[in-house]
Amino acid sequence: MSYAQAVHETVRALRTIRGRWADLLLAIETPPADHWPPRQLAHTMREDDDEPLVVEDRAPLVLREHPAPLNLGALDTARTVERLVFDLADTLAAVVQHTEQDDPRAWLSPDPSAPDSRRAAGSRAHGLHWACVWIEGRVQDEDTEPERELDGTVSAPPFEVLALHLLHEVRRTARIAETRVLRALGLDQRETPLPEPCPWCAGELMLHSAPDGPPAVTCSGGRDCSAPVPLDSRERSRVWEWDDLPELIAALGVDIAAAA
Ligand SMILES: [Zn+2]
Helix, strand or coil: CCHHHHHHHHHHHHHHHHHHHHHHHHHHCCCCCCCCCCHHHHHHHHCCCCCCCCCCCCCCHHHCCCCCCCCHHHHHHHHHHHHHHHHHHHHHHHHHECCCCCCCCCCCCCCCCCCCHHHHCHHHHHHHHHHHHHHHHHHCCCCCCCEECCCCCEECCCECCCCHHHHHHHHHHHHHHHHHHHHHCCCCCEEEECCCCCCCCCCCEEEEEECCEEEEEEECCHHHCCCCCCECCCCCCEEECHHHHHHHHHHHCCCHHHHC
């Protein structure tokens, strides 16, 4: 794998992690559910409501209390992912960071001697989202040129360019964390039979989910199924793509708000 490819994959994984982080935090507060109907569809459908879904608390889990988390699996995943990402930032800072501690671009590793838990957490206190952005900056070689100060002097670059072995380490860790997040949200590649038969032909409905796209549902009835959606390319199944799913859910009589 080339340097550029590794950068591309790593950036994609980091963006997936922070893009899905709010969903994972919500999942902690939600009883574990089947992957049907898809959680993210429930969120999308709820956007029409007057009450938008807002995750206000971006504080890292290490600094939060979960007196009664409803989904221990999601909490466990979130804690693991946080630890992986925070430890990775610590490692990178130790190797490639030369900037001063008061530079807002600096990543501060935990300091157990600090007077309170927030300061003791260092940059971890800013949460996982910031950690992912900071790591992405290192992967993208941001701020690796010498800088001219206000008085005209030139100072050393705040960060070094990542060595190839370090880039691969970042990529590996980011991919592991990404996989954990997607699996916890039921967005990894999988096929799940739905409990209800097809409302049009009583065929078997199958939910197909994948990390890089929205889920779809197929009906095994194929041409014999009268559902108002297209057949797949091999003409063996009816397919409800993302935009068609609300119609299927309505036909099944599933209460998406309750299911979310
Ligand atoms: Zn059908």
